[in-house]
Amino acid sequence: EVQLSESGGGLVQPGGSLRLSCAASGFTFRSYAMGWVRQAPGKGLEWVSGISASGGTTYYADSVKGQFTISRDNSKNTLDLQMNSLRAEDTAVYYCAKTLSGWYYFDSWGQGTLVTVSS
Amino acid sequence: DIQMTQSPSSVSASVGDRVTITCRASQGISSWLAWYQQKPGKAPKLLIYAAFSLQSGVPSRFSGSGSGTDFTLTISSLQPEDFATYYCQQANSFPHTFGGGTKVEIK
Numbered sequence: 001e002v003q004l005s006e007s008g009g010g011l012v013q014p015g016g017s018l019r020l021s022c023a024a025s026g027f028t029f030r031s032y033a034m035g036w037v038r039q040a041p042g043k044g045l046e047w048v049s050g051i052s053a054s055g056g057t058t059y060y061a062d063s064v065k066g067q068f069t070i071s072r073d074n075s076k077n078t079l080d081l082q083m084n085s086l087r088a089e090d091t092a093v094y095y096c097a098k099t100l101s102g103w104y105y106f107d108s109w110g111q112g113t114l115v116t117v118s119s
Numbered sequence: 120d121i122q123m124t125q126s127p128s129s130v131s132a133s134v135g136d137r138v139t140i141t142c143r144a145s146q147g148i149s150s151w152l153a154w155y156q157q158k159p160g161k162a163p164k165l166l167i168y169a170a171f172s173l174q175s176g177v178p179s180r181f182s183g184s185g186s187g188t189d190f191t192l193t194i195s196s197l198q199p200e201d202f203a204t205y206y207c208q209q210a211n212s213f214p215h216t217f218g219g220g221t222k223v224e225i226k
Contacts, residue, residue, distance in 0.1 A: 035215075037217075044218075045163060045206050045208075046217065047208070047216055047217060050213065059213040059215075060214070061214040062120060062214065095162055095163075100165070100168060100174075103168060103169070105153040105165060105169075105208070106163070106165060107174065109162035109163060110162065111162060112162060
């Protein structure tokens with residue numbers, strides 16, 4: 001069974017940094033592209049970032065480009081999101097998601113971790 | 120970036136009704152479209168990918184159609200467990216943007 005478990009969320013002051021991590025199990029992690037999707041309170045889904053199976057190619061939403069960095073460790077089956085210069089509008093539940101084999105659609109999701117940016 | 124526009128933003132329907140949700144892309148995306156269902160407090164669930172392919176385990180009352188810029192998600196006979204919010208997502212080009220969502224509510 002695919003399992004994705006995010007950690008690292010919490011309360012951070014504006015301008016601060018957080019590093020989210022996603023532990024993956026139940027599938028061959030190194031074979032799948034992965035991504036992060038966020039959802040601000042009471043709002044819709046926002047695609048944030050994606051990374052290829054090898055980690056060699058990364059993609060970002062314009063809203064986080066230059067601010068967030070996605071990475072993965074295929075030896076540890078972990079996906080990370082380094083978030084810098086956080087702003088109030090980055091407040092959201094952040095979901096880690098696995099892609100469907102051969103596609104870039106997300107077929108498995110974690111439970112999400114809440115990031116709150118506030119003073 | 121490609122903008123995805125869903126309509127309606129909400130719909131009230133009864134059990135057994137046929138429900139159709141529309142998603143329009145700001146430029147052609149071929150069939151690079153997915154539909155997700157999300158219930159309150161839960162992660163989204165993939166229903167349809169590549170515009171019309173049913174994800175494993177998803178009931179056949181869900182179907183998708185369309186290509187280019189206009190897509191639809193149809194629930195042929197609404198069931199109590201289908202009351203949720205539905206999102207489309209394009210995967211034609213990065214960033215893989217989502218639509219704003221359609222909330223299906225009980226009439």
